[in-house]
Amino acid sequence: MKKKVAVLLGGNSSERKISIASGYAILKSLIRSGINAYPFDTRDFPIMQLKKQQFDIAYIALHGKGGEDGSIQGVLEYLNIPYTGSGIMASSIALDKKKTKLLWKSVGLPVLPDVYIHKKDILKNLDTFLIKKFFKLEYPVLVKPNDQGSSIGITLVSLKDQLKNAIKIALNYSNNILVEKFIQGKEYTVSILGEKILPSIHILTKNNFYDYTSKYELSSTKYLCPSGLNLNQEKKLKKIAKQAWNILGCNGYGRIDVILDNENKFWLLEINTIPGMTNRSLLPISANAIGVSFDELVLQILKKTIFSTS
Missing domain, CATH: 3.30.1490.20 (ATP-grasp fold, A domain)
Structure with a gap:
């Protein structure tokens, strides 16, 4: 019997609209791949329904509070339903910018004052x-x-x-x-898939920084992959990203944002444990650069599911 997958999307956070876009992109991809997948909006349906409706796996496409903060992960572990992405503790810390920076700083990683x-x-x-x-x-x-x-x-x-x-x-x-x-510099993002650090992306925006408008509304925002970094810079950035990822105990997939200042020093900005999966999203762009299609990416993330029994 085929596993029944719930794509958790929507929710109540301020990122609901983006979550719905990500969730339905994932859902369509899973269906194309022959997976028995269904949308599940956590705003409209109690999460406890997942067990009653006999879902075997949860594919989390919720962004922000209620999705990335460890709360939904805790409920899924209580229900004994495996889920995609990072676990309870890593999710909770990663959404908290200050706690994340404190951990990074504790191991000597570069963070801004x-x-x-x-x-x-x-x-x-x-x-x-x-x-x-x-x-x-x-x-x-x-x-x-x-x-x-x-x-x-x-x-x-x-x-x-x-x-x-x-x-x-x-x-x-x-x-x-x-x-x-705030420092003027070049913005980059590094995506992570399992143990693999994907090629970095250089983000070019006409705004002062990579804000909400740049991300979701401006067609002028450009994403360069390859990013244009030389081999040494790329190697250094990947090393920083891996350390930043590991110290938080993250799993599955995610994305880390950095800025390169005018003195060629990288500074860690933020981490995203459930990055967007829309046609403008950065993780799929990085994956595509190494020959991984969107459908393959979605399946790989599903295969890296955290099993609550482990």
Whole structure:
């Protein structure tokens, strides 16, 4: 009897729209490959239904909270249903930008200086807080929600007067905020599939940084693969990416974003344990560069399923 696969998509996070696009791309691919697959929107159906409907495997295409933060992974392990991607702990840490950076820093990996802000610290009076809090960062800075993906809620701040509004925007998406030093440089991303580090991609955007608009709305954004790095740079970047991946205990597949500054130093930015799988997504571009088609990629990810009984 063929295994019944649930493609988990949609959900309640701010990345719902992107998740649906990824999920249906995966679903169509699985069906093309003869897999007995069905869509399952976790916003509309209780996750406990998976067992009742006799699903054997969960293919997670949920982005952001509720998908990448370890919560859905925990429920699936309780239900004893194998799933794609990283486990509970790695997923939980990876979605938390500050915790991720602390782990990276602990093993000597390159991370940018930042200031971490809790919502409770600024609830009473944001103006007073900003006066008391001395930011040891030179402008410009990036103000980020601490646990969001797809560059949602991020603002580039060039002047001190813009900081207050940027923090308010970020607070709409998270109770914790990261104010991080912004550096001009070249943006790259490195995809990982199992034990293999795929070719890097150079991201070219007309915006100041690779923001939500650049990712999903602008046709002018370009992705170069091969990335144009020389052999030594590519080797160094792959080594950094592998260390960054392993220290978090990630599994299956994912993507790590970095920036190369004007002094040719790489800085780790973020990690994505459930990267997008749409026609604009970067993991499929990297896989294609080594001759792995989208359908093959989807099947390889399925084969690297985490078994909850292991």
